[in-house]
Amino acid sequence: MTSFDKVSITRREAVKTGLAAAAGSWGFFGATRFALAEDTLAEIKKRGELVAATEMQFPPFDISDNGVYKGVDRDLIDAVAKQMGVKVSYIDLPWTSVLPGLDAKKFDLCIAPVTITKERMKRYAFTVPIADATAALMKRADDKSIMKPEDIAGKTVGGQKGTSQVEQLKTFAAKLPKPVEVKEYVDNNQSYADLAAGRIDASVNSLPNLAYAASQRSDTFAMVLPPFGQPTYFSWVARLDDKSLVDAVNAAILKVEADGTMATIQKQWFGQTMDLPKTVPEPTI
Amino acid sequence: MKPEVILRSFGHLTQAAGVTISVSFAGIAIGFAIGALVCVAGLSRRAWLARFGAAYVSVFRGVPLLVQLLFMYYFLAEFGLDVPALAAAVGGLALSSAAYQAEILRGAFNALPRGQAEAAVALGYADSEIWRRILLPQALRISIPPLINEFILLLKASSLVSVVGIAELTRVSMNIASMTYRPLEAYVGGGLFYLAINLTLAGFGALAERRLAAGQPR
Numbered sequence: 001m002t003s004f005d006k007v008s009i010t011r012r013e014a015v016k017t018g019l020a021a022a023a024g025s026w027g028f029f030g031a032t033r034f035a036l037a038e039d040t041l042a043e044i045k046k047r048g049e050l051v052a053a054t055e056m057q058f059p060p061f062d063i064s065d066n067g068v069y070k071g072v073d074r075d076l077i078d079a080v081a082k083q084m085g086v087k088v089s090y091i092d093l094p095w096t097s098v099l100p101g102l103d104a105k106k107f108d109l110c111i112a113p114v115t116i117t118k119e120r121m122k123r124y125a126f127t128v129p130i131a132d133a134t135a136a137l138m139k140r141a142d143d144k145s146i147m148k149p150e151d152i153a154g155k156t157v158g159g160q161k162g163t164s165q166v167e168q169l170k171t172f173a174a175k176l177p178k179p180v181e182v183k184e185y186v187d188n189n190q191s192y193a194d195l196a197a198g199r200i201d202a203s204v205n206s207l208p209n210l211a212y213a214a215s216q217r218s219d220t221f222a223m224v225l226p227p228f229g230q231p232t233y234f235s236w237v238a239r240l241d242d243k244s245l246v247d248a249v250n251a252a253i254l255k256v257e258a259d260g261t262m263a264t265i266q267k268q269w270f271g272q273t274m275d276l277p278k279t280v281p282e283p284t285i
Numbered sequence: 286m287k288p289e290v291i292l293r294s295f296g297h298l299t300q301a302a303g304v305t306i307s308v309s310f311a312g313i314a315i316g317f318a319i320g321a322l323v324c325v326a327g328l329s330r331r332a333w334l335a336r337f338g339a340a341y342v343s344v345f346r347g348v349p350l351l352v353q354l355l356f357m358y359y360f361l362a363e364f365g366l367d368v369p370a371l372a373a374a375v376g377g378l379a380l381s382s383a384a385y386q387a388e389i390l391r392g393a394f395n396a397l398p399r400g401q402a403e404a405a406v407a408l409g410y411a412d413s414e415i416w417r418r419i420l421l422p423q424a425l426r427i428s429i430p431p432l433i434n435e436f437i438l439l440l441k442a443s444s445l446v447s448v449v450g451i452a453e454l455t456r457v458s459m460n461i462a463s464m465t466y467r468p469l470e471a472y473v474g475g476g477l478f479y480l481a482i483n484l485t486l487a488g489f490g491a492l493a494e495r496r497l498a499a500g501q502p503r
Contacts, residue, residue, distance in 0.1 A: 057462075057464075065464055067297050067452070104363065187459075
């Protein structure tokens with residue numbers, strides 16, 4: 001058994017070499033830097049680049065078209081960054097990672113459309129609205145049993161878990177004569193897929209999202225109008241203490257609205273223009 | 286079913302498959318290096334080393350990969366340690382896979398009859414030769430099938446790295462599904478790419494097994 005003892009010396013060498021190699025490979029992938037506690041706006045100006053994140057699975061706001069980022073948010077943040085005199089880089093994260101990533105300072109601004117709610121205003125700083133977020137319903141094009149929002153009584157409706165639209169649906173459904181079964185999905189696309197497959201009778205989401213989906217697959221989907229929800233709006237969000245960044249972004253959004261760029265973007269993606277509040281509205285939900 | 290959805294996204298899926306392959310292989314390779322060390326530690330007669338090996342395996346095999354990735358990317362940032370997305374992805378895959386690979390290797394070494402090393406000592410072989418010519422080749426041969434198994438599992442588990450913002454195959458399939466409103470086509474496309482990659486991997490495994498089987502008594 002002496003041989004095994006000697007072998008274990010070589011093992012110790014191996015451990016040392018291995019640890020060095022592991023440390024080396026870490027450095028290679030690393031560029032591991034320590035985040036500096038500095039004013040985010042000043043930091044953006046200094047590096048000449050605003051780092052924005054969203055989930056690129058939210059048409060027509062965020063689309064990844066063969067790897068190219070497109071949509072309302074893309075056009076708008078480009079125009080806003082131009083006003084601020086900086087470039088933009090975009091990160092695609094699953095929605096569940098977007099707000100944690102903002103907290104962890106992985107990027108500067110969340111350009112996913114976030115519905116303004118009372119709860120969220122306590123945790124995040126909202127910009128002025130970038131689009132209408134009023135909750136609405138979509139059904140199968142051939143379904144004659146749902147003609148107005150109230151017709152969902154006794155039926156099954158799907159939506160994305162954790163969204164304010166699903167919360168609004170529950171409030172709305174509670175007032176209907178028959179209970180509504182609400183199915184919650186990881187993302188809206190699964191809810192649309194189940195709607196097309198006939199597993200649910202309607203999908204809930206914001207009006208612009210559904211209108212776009214219905215226009216892209218008009219053979220399968222149709223809108224249930226009018227929208228049932230309270231008037232709500234989408235904004236972008238920053239960390240609560242980044243007041244200077246939010247002020248700068250707000251000023252840029254208002255300029256983009258004043259010079260007609262916003263209307264051009266809305267025409268392109270929604271097929272119509274809509275007026276938005278010039279300040280962050282008091283949340284109704 | 287509209288196959289043209291897959292065809293139109295073919296370039297994008299290919300690119301994403303490249304990301305999946307590179308992230309997974311980096312994870313497998315670094316994981317093998319760490320796993321070999323953890324295995325050696327686990328086999329050590331020094332109690333503290335053996336305990337370290339066992340503890341490593343318990344932690345990294347016991348915590349879901351998704352949680353490990355989120356921890357590295359978001360939680361470490363709370364302490365001012367900003368791990369880049371790619372490092373978190375590869376590091377997460379490597380650290381987790383190392384635990385499994387260490388156990389595969391440990392099992393292979395334990396499967397070798399103890400008498401072989403003792404006989405080699407009696408015959409006057411040097412320690413390095415015992416390792417290089419007797420123990421290692423046999424252990425490697427035994428561990429090939431479970432290692433290939435682990436590589437394929439890791440390649441599929443790499444779909445989880447999208448939580449740190451890496452656009453790999455599953456993530457891109459989801460992007461395509463959301464853009465086209467055609468989930469079935471998008472996921473069939475992504476699935477075919479996974480199948481192609483894993484069949485290739487399994488093919489290499491079979492090849493390696495045949496090569497290493499040369500000279501083995503039947």
